[in-house]
Amino acid sequence: MNNFINKLTKFMYGRYGVDDLYYFLLIICLIIIILNIFIKSSILTLIEFIILILATFRYLSKNINKRKKENKRYLYIKDKIINYFKYQKRKYNDRNTHMYKKCPKCKQKIRLPLKKGKHTVKCPNCSHKFEVKCSKDEKVKVEIIK
Numbered sequence: 183m184n185n186f187i188n189k190l191t192k193f194m195y196g197r198y199g200v201d202d203l204y205y206f207l208l209i210i211c212l213i214i215i216i217l218n219i220f221i222k223s224s225i226l227t228l229i230e231f232i233i234l235i236l237a238t239f240r241y242l243s244k245n246i247n248k249r250k251k252e253n254k255r256y257l258y259i260k261d262k263i264i265n266y267f268k269y270q271k272r273k274y275n276d277r278n279t280h281m282y283k284k285c286p287k288c289k290q291k292i293r294l295p296l297k298k299g300k301h302t303v304k305c306p307n308c309s310h311k312f313e314v315k316c317s318k319d320e321k322v323k324v325e326i327i328k
């Protein structure tokens with residue numbers, strides 16, 4: 183038993199191992215396996231195998247720098263997607279009191295209170311001034327207190 187552990191340790195030495203992308207690939211594979219129980223598609227089985235081979239390849243890879251770059255790219259894309267949905271959720275929750283505009287110069291997203299009419303807005307990021315038109319006033323939610 184000890185000999186086996188020694189051999190395994192020697193085999194794994196200098197290999198990449200697990201990271202966020204590895205777990206993501208396994209989760210995707212698991213979802214496809216569960217879906218495939220009901221669908222029973224040979225194409226999905228092939229995709230499962232490809233994902234498993236890819237995850238195993240990355241796990242056992244000795245090109246650590248390349249795997250780190252792949253993981254970094256994955257985390258960057260994941261962050262962008264999560265931030266997009268957070269922004270949409272916030273925009274939706276504020277729909278009656280605020281509007282969101284992008285600065286035409288630096289593309290910074292700016293949250294503005296709803297006030298009917300034309301307004302000049304100064305970007306807090308680059309100090310660029312631009313016009314904003316607003317067609318609706320702030321709606322204050324009426325709450326019933328019992």
Ligand SMILES: [Zn+2]
Binds near residue numbers: 306
């Ligand atoms: Zn700006």
